[in-house]
Amino acid sequence: MDFTLNDEQRMLDDTVTRLVRERYTFEQRTRYGKEARGFGAEMWALLAELGLLSVPFAEEDGGIGGSGVELMILHQAFGRGLTLEPYLATVVLGGGLLARLGSPAQREAVLPGIISGETTLALAYAEPAGRYDPLWIETRAEPTAGAHRLTGRKAVVLHGDTADRLVITARTAGKPGERAGVSAFLVDPAQPGVSVRGYATIDGLRAAEVMLDGAAAELLGEDGGAADALEAVLAAGCVALCAEAVGAMDAACELTLDYLKTRTQFGAPIGRFQVLQHRMVDMRIALEQARSMAILAACSLHLPAAERERKVAAAKVLIGNAGRLIAEQAIQMHGGMGMTEEAAISHYAKRLVMIDHWLGDSDHHLARFAALPAAA
The missing domain is CATH 2.40.110.10 (Butyryl-CoA Dehydrogenase, subunit A, domain 2)
Known part of the structure; x- marks a missing residue:
């Protein structure tokens, strides 16, 4: 299977990655969180201006008809920046269900406001x-x-x-x-x-x-x-969360590796200690496994419901477990400072814990995976 992004997907990846890198530093995120609605109004407007709020919606509704892959691209970048904006709530979940169930008049009344950033x-x-x-x-x-x-x-x-x-x-x-x-x-x-x-x-x-x-x-x-549409929208939400977790895990691994290279003990960087090198390798292995499962889930949204649900559940289980491992190891290797509000790694750890719980934790999805029939 070819996992190479096409030209449009690479452009989307470049756009959202650059946006988060330049406009969503840890300090900027802290300021956004203090705004009245708990997220950056300016950033939300910028997402709309760049057309990112239209990605999952059909062309006839004013969107670009993006698939699970585009959703994955966006949320991996959001995970790296720990973004606070209500993209999942507004565009993927609420907007997704309205787009699936709403009449043409209902979609015309609400979706343009979502795409323009005026309605959440x-x-x-x-x-x-x-x-x-x-x-x-x-x-x-x-x-x-x-x-x-x-x-x-x-x-x-x-x-x-x-x-x-x-x-x-x-x-x-x-x-x-x-x-x-x-x-x-x-x-x-x-x-x-x-x-x-x-x-x-x-x-x-x-x-x-x-x-x-x-x-x-x-x-x-x-x-x-509404049951079938609800399940499909929640599956898309799980894909978004899995991708966001991969972005957060990637950033957590980078922060931890940088800390191991700069923190000294007994006159040497602690990254020279073999036991910590082994822990870092375990984190990277878990990250790459999670990345593969996020791709699997993103490519499953178009499949028949039973097959889609089984693959999405499998991804949510593995990524939930990987996120917890990486969060715990990162905190351990940062030591006490890794638990402080001033350290970015503590916020990545908390986000990874919450991602496991949103839309069903790993225990819930493991039970679902076991109960769902395997694809023929």
Whole structure:
């Protein structure tokens, strides 16, 4: 199989890599995190100006029709810079589900705002009792004249406290855990009946708990037919997270190697100690294995659902484990300073831990991998 990027993909890689290198130093990231919405408004506008917010959307919706490979290219660079902007929440998850389920009128009303950087979305699918199961939905949607009314609770909604619109899953029929009866809705979080409690996550991002009490909602797609689209969008989200983890692991390995070359002990750089060289080799091996699995996942989004889910689950398991190994080894070799807020490596470690948990941790995906049928 040929893994060489084509000309357009190389241009995309050059553009986003240069952007992150020049505009997202550790110090700049710290400043962005102190802004009102928890990310850089100027950087978000620049992503829109460069056309990067349009990458995954179809050409008829104003995008460039990018595949999983383009998604991987973007998020590897985002991982290296530990970016705070809501690309995953707005473009991949919220925008992705709306693009799959929305009518032409709904897509025309929302997607241009996403692509221009004027509108942010958040996907509220997880619930407190469901752990990582996206189909465990207790939130109910009751039809009324001209709209549906949602009642329930959504947990750990990525960038949910700063989103202009929420894409929320709810049941119009069936029981929690069943595929039938899952619907998706577009909701204005500023209306009565919606309560949003925001908070910071350990890796510097934002999340929220969303309470719904008869909130008005606009149905996306067919009533009760959102399960397949939801799974496909979450698979794309896992691909993005896997790629972001590879970028973060790559940066963590570079920071650690540089530290081993410059930190001295007993009159010599500690990188001369063989045991630390062996640890560094283990980190690099884990990184390259993770990179291969990220490529596998990125190239699987077009496959039939069962095959796609199995390969994406495998990638999430291996990359989650590799990320934890690299984070732990990097902290160990940096010593006490590696745990401080002033050291960039501590932020890479926290991001890698959180990536393992977003959209299902390695234990969850290992169980899914075992349960899914192998490709014929």
